[in-house]
Amino acid sequence: MYKRAISIDEKIQGPEQTALTMDLSNLGAMYFRQAKYDDAMPLYVRALEIRDKTLGPMHPLTGASAQNLAGLYKAQSKYDLAEPLYQRSLSIFQQSFGPASPEAGSVLDDLSSMYSAQGKYAEAAKVYVQLIAAEEKTFGPQSPVLANSLDAYAAALRKLGRDSEAVPLEERAKSIRAAQKKPPATNHKAPGKSAPPPAQS
Numbered sequence: 001m002y003k004r005a006i007s008i009d010e011k012i013q014g015p016e017q018t019a020l021t022m023d024l025s026n027l028g029a030m031y032f033r034q035a036k037y038d039d040a041m042p043l044y045v046r047a048l049e050i051r052d053k054t055l056g057p058m059h060p061l062t063g064a065s066a067q068n069l070a071g072l073y074k075a076q077s078k079y080d081l082a083e084p085l086y087q088r089s090l091s092i093f094q095q096s097f098g099p100a101s102p103e104a105g106s107v108l109d110d111l112s113s114m115y116s117a118q119g120k121y122a123e124a125a126k127v128y129v130q131l132i133a134a135e136e137k138t139f140g141p142q143s144p145v146l147a148n149s150l151d152a153y154a155a156a157l158r159k160l161g162r163d164s165e166a167v168p169l170e171e172r173a174k175s176i177r178a179a180q181k182k183p184p185a186t187n188h189k190a191p192g193k194s195a196p197p198p199a200q201s
Contacts, residue, residue, distance in 0.1 A: 018054045021047040021061070025068060032068075037076055044069040060103070063092030067107055074114050086111050105134035112152065121159040128153035144180055147173040 028043035048065035055062055070085035086107055093103040108131040115124035128149060135146045150173040154166035 018051065018061075021050050021065065024050075025065065028068065028072075032072060032075070035075075037072060040072055044072055058092055058095065060092060060096045063089040063096070063103075066092070067110070071110060074110065079114060079118055082114060083111075086114070099130070100134040100137040102134070102138045105131060105138055108134060109149075112149075112156075116152065116156060119159075121156045124156045125153065125160065128156060142176050142179055144176065147176040150176075 024043045024047040028040040028047065031037070031040035031043070044065065048062065048069055051059065051062040051065050066085045067089040070082040070089065073079070073082035073085065090104060090107040090111070093101060093107060097103045108127055112124050112127040112131055115121070115127060132146065132149050132153060135143060135149055139145050150169045154169040154173070157163070157166040157169070
């Protein structure tokens, strides 16, 4: 399906049009999920090159293509190639959407896990601080997603011998998970009375 769409786009709009990059990225993502990295690579590279040229180096879609290509390198443990692409996409997203935006948080999550996988725990710890701030803003202070990042940050700190700093993070993560297991509070209303209708905007 995506191959056909790419062929049609190239014939109608030309080989270097922004609209083509969506199909290139989708086909690349399909190959990525199938672990066909050699097939995904030229598609991700081409999408990034086209967006760089047609949209500019600081456009959010260019940032998305940089993140896609970084993820492909990361999956192959080519961390030296992945890192500058992640840093580039992070810079684009932070400038476009803000340092605590969901888009920036997505890259921070990728970066922190990559550093941890490499045993670069000092670098990972710095990124986790930014990631936690982004997730608190995006998901709220009681999110299970946040709990996972708190635990990951704590694990990095323990690898660095900073156990005393890790403990409150682990306790907070544990508290968040415990709160998720509690049944929701019952909304008691007087018998025979219904809630007022919502205000119309």
